[in-house]
Each structure stands twice: as structure tokens, then as C-alpha cells.
Amino acid sequence: MSSADPDLQRAAPEAAGEARAPASRRRHARARSRLRGRDETTAPSTAAASSGALDEVDLRLLRILQADGRISNLKLAAAVGMSSASTHERVRRLVRDGAILGFSARLNPNLLQAGLLVFAEVRLADTSNAVNEAFKAAVKLRPEILECHEVAGGFDYLLKTRVAHMGAYRDLVAAVAWSLPGVRDVRTYAVMEELKNTAALPF
Secondary structure, X not given: OOOOOHHHHHHHHHHHHHHOOXXXXXXXXXXXXXXXXXXXXXXXXXXXXXXXXXXXXXXXXHHXXXXXXXXXXXXXXXXXXXXHHHHHHXXXXXXXXXXXXXXXXXXXXXXXXXXXXXXXXXXXXXXXXXXXXXXXXXXXXXXXXXXEEEOOOOOOEEEEEEEOOHHHHHHHHHHHOOOOOOEEEEEEEEXXXXXXXXXXXXX
8 A cells, every 4th residue: 555645645636737737828817917907007096996085096087088078998008007807997986986977079269150250248237146046047058158257356157158140249248248237348359360279188
């Protein structure tokens, strides 16, 4: 009878089988291990993710997406050194958490009958809640008004508008501003040349 340990006898064939495993399988296992390690290195901490804090990888993603919102997920993953799946999940989280508000195309206003850019200062003689709410409601109904900001200073609202020509702008002011009893005056600033126009945030 053999004096060898039965447990060792059973373990020997298993070890031999592992040694004979195809080299490609071992390479794939090592690649998966490296990929897991890379994602763990670049993934945010649990506390940061749960608190909505942005880490350096998030900021890199936002910079790239802000410059090119149509970049493929594959190229985006390569740019930040992560797997495609992890990158896709990161972008989904940034959208879900409100860091990314949306994706859109920038259109050429000169080709869409909106070549004239005009800013306007609006002062209200009556600043009661009823007049303010009526003015805000009128502004929201007009697609020519791209932005409307309530400001502190010598006037109450700053409008940014795009129209086809000055006649269209006069019609807009008449419909939105002069039709309301609380408007005191409107000062118009037609843009002669756009020196800079960007929606990119500095960070």
C-alpha cells in the first residue's frame, strides 16, 4: 500500500491540469485582472459618489464632452483611460446627478432667419408681483427671446433675443414689453459684431 497522502494524490492531477491550461486563457485572465485594477484606480470613492462630488475623472469627462458632445463612448473611454462600460456608467451618473444638463446641436442663426442679435434692458414702473409674473409669462411664450435675467442695478430685466431683422425686433418688443402696463422703458442694444460666443463653462 502506498504511504502517500490521499489528499496530495487528488490535488496533483488538478495542479497538472492547471499547468496545461491554454496560454490564451491565462493571458485573458491577466488582461481581465489588469482591467479591473485600472477601473478600481479611476473609480470614485463610495463616499464621493454618494455625495455627488466630482472627482478628477468626472472633470476630465466633462471637459471632453463640453468640447465635443458627439464623441463616441469608445473614444471617450480611451481619452480617460477607462473601460467602455465604466465610462458609459460615469456619463449616465453625471446626467442623473445634474452635472450634464443635456446635449444639443449649435445651429447657424444666419441660415435660420435669426441673424440679428439684440440685447434689451427693461425697467418696470410697477414692480408688484402681478406685473412681474405677467412679464415673465409673456417672455416665456416668445421663442425669439433666448435668455431673460432679472438683475440688480439700474433696470430690472436683461433680454437676449435673436430675430431676422429690426422690424421683427420692434414687433417683439411691442408684443412683450409695451403691451404690459407696468413697463417703464426698454433700451435696445443691437449687436454689430460677435467677438465671442460660447456656452462652455470655465473649470
